[in-house]
Amino acid sequence: MRxxxxxxxxxxYPIVGFTPSExxxxxxSKAGGLGVLGCVRFNxxxxxxxxxxxxxxxxxxxxxxxxVVMPAKIPTEGTPDDLGxxxxxxxxSFVDRTLRExxxxxxxxxxxxxxVLGWLHSVARSHVEVALxxxxxxxxxxxxxxxxxxxEQAHRHGVPVAALAGKAEHAVRHVGNGVDIxxxxxxxxxxxxxxxxxxxxxxxxxxAVGDQVPVLAAGGIGSGRQVAAALALGASGAxxxxxxxxxxxxxxxxxxxxAMQTALVNATSSDTVRTRIYTGKPARLxxxxxxxxxxxxxAPKPLPMPLQNVLVAPAHDRLHEAKEPSLVSMPAGQIVxxxxxxxxxxxxxxxxxxxxxxxxxRLDKTR
Amino acid sequence: MRxxxxxxxxxxYPIVGFTPSExxxxxxSKAGGLGVLGCVRFNxxxxxxxxxxxxxxxxxxxxxxxxVVMPAKIPTEGTPDDLGxxxxxxxxSFVDRTLRExxxxxxxxxxxxxxVLGWLHSVARSHVEVALxxxxxxxxxxxxxxxxxxxEQAHRHGVPVAALAGKAEHAVRHVGNGVDIxxxxxxxxxxxxxxxxxxxxxxxxxxAVGDQVPVLAAGGIGSGRQVAAALALGASGAxxxxxxxxxxxxxxxxxxxxAMQTALVNATSSDTVRTRIYTGKPARLxxxxxxxxxxxxxAPKPLPMPLQNVLVAPAHDRLHEAKEPSLVSMPAGQIVxxxxxxxxxxxxxxxxxxxxxxxxxRLDKTR
Numbered sequence: 001m002r003x004x005x006x007x008x009x010x011x012x013y014p015i016v017g018f019t020p021s022e023x024x025x026x027x028x029s030k031a032g033g034l035g036v037l038g039c040v041r042f043n044x045x046x047x048x049x050x051x052x053x054x055x056x057x058x059x060x061x062x063x064x065x066x067x068v069v070m071p072a073k074i075p076t077e078g079t080p081d082d083l084g085x086x087x088x089x090x091x092x093s094f095v096d097r098t099l100r101e102x103x104x105x106x107x108x109x110x111x112x113x114x115x116v117l118g119w120l121h122s123v124a125r126s127h128v129e130v131a132l133x134x135x136x137x138x139x140x141x142x143x144x145x146x147x148x149x150x151x152e153q154a155h156r157h158g159v160p161v162a163a164l165a166g167k168a169e170h171a172v173r174h175v176g177n178g179v180d181i182x183x184x185x186x187x188x189x190x191x192x193x194x195x196x197x198x199x200x201x202x203x204x205x206x207x208a209v210g211d212q213v214p215v216l217a218a219g220g221i222g223s224g225r226q227v228a229a230a231l232a233l234g235a236s237g238a239x240x241x242x243x244x245x246x247x248x249x250x251x252x253x254x255x256x257x258x259a260m261q262t263a264l265v266n267a268t269s270s271d272t273v274r275t276r277i278y279t280g281k282p283a284r285l286x287x288x289x290x291x292x293x294x295x296x297x298x299a300p301k302p303l304p305m306p307l308q309n310v311l312v313a314p315a316h317d318r319l320h321e322a323k324e325p326s327l328v329s330m331p332a333g334q335i336v337x338x339x340x341x342x343x344x345x346x347x348x349x350x351x352x353x354x355x356x357x358x359x360x361x362r363l364d365k366t367r
Numbered sequence: 368m369r370x371x372x373x374x375x376x377x378x379x380y381p382i383v384g385f386t387p388s389e390x391x392x393x394x395x396s397k398a399g400g401l402g403v404l405g406c407v408r409f410n411x412x413x414x415x416x417x418x419x420x421x422x423x424x425x426x427x428x429x430x431x432x433x434x435v436v437m438p439a440k441i442p443t444e445g446t447p448d449d450l451g452x453x454x455x456x457x458x459x460s461f462v463d464r465t466l467r468e469x470x471x472x473x474x475x476x477x478x479x480x481x482x483v484l485g486w487l488h489s490v491a492r493s494h495v496e497v498a499l500x501x502x503x504x505x506x507x508x509x510x511x512x513x514x515x516x517x518x519e520q521a522h523r524h525g526v527p528v529a530a531l532a533g534k535a536e537h538a539v540r541h542v543g544n545g546v547d548i549x550x551x552x553x554x555x556x557x558x559x560x561x562x563x564x565x566x567x568x569x570x571x572x573x574x575a576v577g578d579q580v581p582v583l584a585a586g587g588i589g590s591g592r593q594v595a596a597a598l599a600l601g602a603s604g605a606x607x608x609x610x611x612x613x614x615x616x617x618x619x620x621x622x623x624x625x626a627m628q629t630a631l632v633n634a635t636s637s638d639t640v641r642t643r644i645y646t647g648k649p650a651r652l653x654x655x656x657x658x659x660x661x662x663x664x665x666a667p668k669p670l671p672m673p674l675q676n677v678l679v680a681p682a683h684d685r686l687h688e689a690k691e692p693s694l695v696s697m698p699a700g701q702i703v704x705x706x707x708x709x710x711x712x713x714x715x716x717x718x719x720x721x722x723x724x725x726x727x728x729r730l731d732k733t734r
Contacts (some may be wrong), residue, residue, distance in 0.1 A: 002733055034589050055562060066590035167637065187554065188564035195566035196636045198589030199596060201702040204636060220566030229566060231733060269563045269571060270534065318551035333569040359599050362732055366369050366726060 001356045002225065003183075003234040005214045008160075009034050009137055010063045011354060014237025015227070016216055017345075018067055018140070021253035022058075028244065031064040032353075036065040036140055043127035052134040055207045065162075066131045066139030070124040071305070083310045085321050091300050095315050096164035097294045104315075104322045120306060125150070138181070140171045142192060144170060144175040145283075151180075164218070166194025166201070168208040175209045182215050184241045190221030190242045190333035191273065192283045199233070206234030222335040224355020228363075238352075241255045242333045248344045256320065261342050263288065263325035269337030277312065278331060280305035286332045290319055368594065368723045370601040372548075372581045376401050376504055377430045379602045380720060381604025384712075385434055385507070386611045388620035389418050389425075394712035395611070396429040399720075403432040403507055412493035415723055419501040432505030434497045437491040437513045438672070458667050462682050465660045471682075471689045477671045487673060492517070499524045505548070509559060510648075511537060512544040519545075531585070533561025533568070535575040542576045549582050554585030557609045557700035559650045560641065566600070573601030589702040591722020595730075605719075609700045615711045623687065628709050630655065630692035634714075636704030644679065645698060647672035653699045657686055673724075692720070 004013045012032030018023050032226030037055065042048040055064055128139065128150055139146075139154050140162040146154075154161050160180035165171040171182045184205040185191075186198030196204075198219045206215050217230030218239035227238045244250060246264045251257060265287055273287045277294045280303055285291055293299060302308045316329045372381045379399030386392050392402030404422065405597045409415040422431055422444030494505065495517055506513075506521050507529040513521075521528045527547035532538040538549045540726055551572040552558075563571075573582050584597030585606035594605045611617065613631045618624060630653055640654045644661045652658055660666060669675045683696045 134732050186564065186566065188567050195588055196701055197566065199553065199565045199593060200555050200636050200704065203590060203592055204704060220564055223570060225570055226566060228599040228730070231730060232413065232595040233592050233597050270566050292481075336565055337567065337571060360734060363595070363598060363727055363730065367724075 003214075003226075003231070003236045004274045005216075008214065013349065014216075014231075015349060015352060016065075016237060017238045017244050018239060018241040019250070021244070021250045022055055022226075023249040023252040024244045024247055024345055025064055025251045026055055026058045026141050029059045029064045031346045031349035034063055034065055034138065035059070035351055036067050038067045038137060038142075039124070039127040039131070040067075040069045040142075043123065043126065043359065045123070045130045047134070048127055049130045052131060052136075054252065056134060059293050063135075063137035065136055065140060066127065066144070067140040067142055068127045068131075069122045069142045070121060070128075071143045071149065083307060086307055087303065088300070088313050089188075091303060091311055094298075094300050095311060098290070099315055099318060102289055102293065102322075102327055104318050104327065107318060107321075111309070128153065129361070132159065133192070134331070138162055140164070140181075145174045145179055148177060164192065165205060166192075166196065166276070168201075168204040171209045172203045173217075175212050179211055182213055184208055184235070185239075186217075186219030188276070188284075188289045189287040190277070190284050190335075191331040192281055193219065193333075194282070202230065202233040202235055212232055219333055219336055222338040224352045225359045226335075227352055227356050228359040241331075242335050242342050242343065243253065243339065243348055245330070245332065246339045246342050247348065248342060253341070256323065259323040259325045260320070260330050262331060263328040263330070264336050264339045265341060266325060267332070267336040269341070272334055272336060274333055276302035276308065278309070278329070280308035283331055284328045284333055286328055288328050289326050290315075290329050368591075368720050370581075370598065370603045373585075376536070380409075380716065381583075382716060382719060383432075383505075383604060383606045383626070384611050385606060385608040386617070388611070388617045389422055391614055391617040391712055392424055392431055392620040393425045395618045395716065396426045398716035400716055401430055401505065402433055402607075403434050403505060404424070405434045405438045405509075406491070406494040406498070407434075407509075408472075408502065409562045410490065410495065412497045415494055416497045416500070419503075423501060430504035431505055432507060433494065434507040434509055435491045435494045435513070436509045437488060437495075437517065438510045442590045451673060453674055454670065454678050458670060458678055461665075462678060464542070466682055466685060469656055469686075469694055471685050471694065474685060474688075495520065496658075500524065500609070505529055507531070507548075507550065512541045512546055515544060515727070522588070529562070529583070531559065532572060532644065533559075533563065535568075535571040538572045538576045542579050547580055547666075549580055551574055551582050551602070552606075553584075553586030554641075555651075555701040557651050557702075558698040559646070559648055560586065560700075560709045561599050565597070568662065569600040569602055570599065570642040575583050577601055580727050586700055587702055589673060589705040591719045591724070592726045593702075594719055595726035608698075609702050610698065610715055611712065613706045613709050614715065615709060618709070623690065626685070626690040626692045627695045627697050630697070631699060631703050631706045632708060633692060633704040634699070636701045639699055639701055639703060643669035644675065646698070647675035650698055651700055653695055653697045653703065655695050656693050657682075657696050658730070 003014045017028035020038040025037040030036035081155045162181035163174040163179040164183045164185045213263035214236035217235035221238045271287045319351040372380045382400035384395035387405040392404040394510045395402035528549035530541040530546045531550045554605045581603035583606040584602035588605045641651045
């Protein structure tokens with residue numbers, strides 16, 4: 001399981017693993033892939049700096065990357081309090097009422113739930129500044145091309161930039177903007193995703209930009225067979241997210257996540273939903289009583305980015321603390337149907353590699 | 368490009384091509400695949416009989432199959448006139464108004480547009496009766512398992528039965544009912560389709576029933592790369608529909624279809640929509656002004672099967688006769704984005720085969 005991307009990024013297998021957990025990211029890198037740490041959870045860039053110090057000490061010199069959330073166009077900006085004033089009362093009362101109806105415990109006095117500021121442009125920029133002081137090998141942007149000066153800044157540090165694309169025309173635009181690696185994110189993927197499924201999207205993006213940049217396949221990949229399918233479709237590697245959520249290492253970073261992991265293990269491939277309720281843009285989440293509440297006839301329409309996340313982030317914290325699998329709010333792809341237990345990262349990587357080899361041997365017999 | 372399915376069906380390549388055109392079906396079979404003739408357009412079984420006589424004379428002894436539309440549970444039955452009485456006035460007037468607003472010509476006096484009776488259980492049964500008098504090698508059912516006595520009847524004639532499945536649990540049920548081949552129909556497919564994309568669905572179905580029956584991959588397949596991906600995911604072959612609509616042979620059966628073919632050539636992978644307006648069950652269609660009209664806030668909700676088709680079939684005929692690409696009503700998958708011209712069937716098959724071989728050579732270099 002080796003492509004030109006391996007040389008380019010200095011990795012053994014063309015497996016790029018996105019995760020908000022530094023323990024998972026380090027384990028992916030040590031297992032021969034490229035761990036990519038999601039930065040959106042760091043409201044304070046100095047906290048990210050500290051975690052990247054930990055990465056530098058715990059990846060044994062193996063390459064790793066970071067993922068920021070940065071729209072090319074600078075959206076509404078401001079402090080959470082400023083932004084909070086833009087949120088209609090109808091939305092606030094819907095969230096309060098829903099949490100009450102779902103039986104979510106009320107936070108104790110003095111417990112405060114911060115908004116997730118990583119969705120703000122200024123905070124994402126501070127993530128880039130900090131990350132470039134570390135020996136990162138990739139900056140990925142979950143919202144397409146970052147602004148031109150951010151791409152230039154990364155390139156000055158010799159760091160390639162990856163951008164997610166849900167349509168071939170987006171991929172063409174990214175490459176025109178100087179993006180070095182395109183992540184083709186299919187409909188079945190977790191998180192922000194478009195309407196075109198990987199089977200169709202991936203060769204379209206490869207045909208559009210594959211002669212200029214490597215294309216990674218994202219969406220629906222959780223086994224060596226699926227990595228082989230992605231490479232057959234023209235990808236230079238796989239970008240995976242959902243599978244790493246159900247790992248032992250994830251619990252090391254987020255010890256309160258056993259309910260979320262139980263929800264992942266229980267979910268079938270039918271138990272996800274593509275909705276705007278997480279960030280304001282369509283993203284695939286685990287289907288739970290929380291997502292169902294937003295589909296009720298009396299539910300308000302989700303707000304635009306970044307307001308929707310400012311609205312729901314404190315609710316997500318409370319849902320998380322309820323420690324109840326049916327109340328989880330978590331981005332996840334249709335591949336969750338394949339998650340049947342919590343495992344160490346290295347076991348997943350080993351299975352991807354052996355499954356890939358078995359698939360190629362099986363295909364040999366069709367000649 | 369050879370799997371165990373080739374022996375089983377007596378074909379050269381594991382390409383099964385669904386088409387309502389006998390000219391296309393015969394060309395697929397002659398090119399080394401298995402042409403499967405869709406029967407739903409035959410209101411009168413004697414017409415099907417005549418067309419299958421033509422197939423027998425024009426396939427050079429190569430195997431072919433038929434596709435019927437038969438729910439396991441017998442739905443509302445009756446003559447079109449009976450069924451017409453069950454259709455609310457609101458729906459009838461919406462269709463009339465929409466056709467008028469879209470500028471669709473009013474049919475001349477004496478021109479009659481029949482409902483498509485193939486959706487009726489009794490008519491589908493008559494298709495099976497007639498087809499079994501011909502040397503068919505497959506009966507496929509677009510709506511899952513046919514009733515048990517139909518499966519038995521096919522087996523008495525030595526004809527295997529294939530059934531479409533959009534979830535692993537459906538596939539398990541089909542095999543329990545005696546179905547011999549499962550067609551795993553992904554979200555991206557044209558026609559009736561579920562919500563799980565091929566990349567995820569196919570290995571799930573293979574894991575569930577692949578040790579008992581061959582699984583065909585349907586949805587998103589239009590190139591040798593995609594056939595290779597499907598086989599990597601565990602399929603024994605590919606089931607394809609959309610690509611054959613843009614063939615020269617299709618025009619031989621349906622000479623009035625140039626507007627439809629123009630619409631297919633113009634469409635991108637974003638130009639389809641999954642909707643209940645065609646049959647009452649979710650099916651993916653080309654996105655046109657007709658499908659958009661049904662998404663307007665004032666549009667009524669589609670009726671259940673078979674009433675919705677009784678309602679819209681005459682409208683579809685009128686849309687077809689308008690010969691205007693933006694007014695086409697046609698099931699098609701996301702793979703339409705790959706259709707860039709009208710070609711002979713043999714050219715498509717040859718490209719699938721050569722693309723498949725190239726893909727396997729490319730994958731060899733990853734070892």
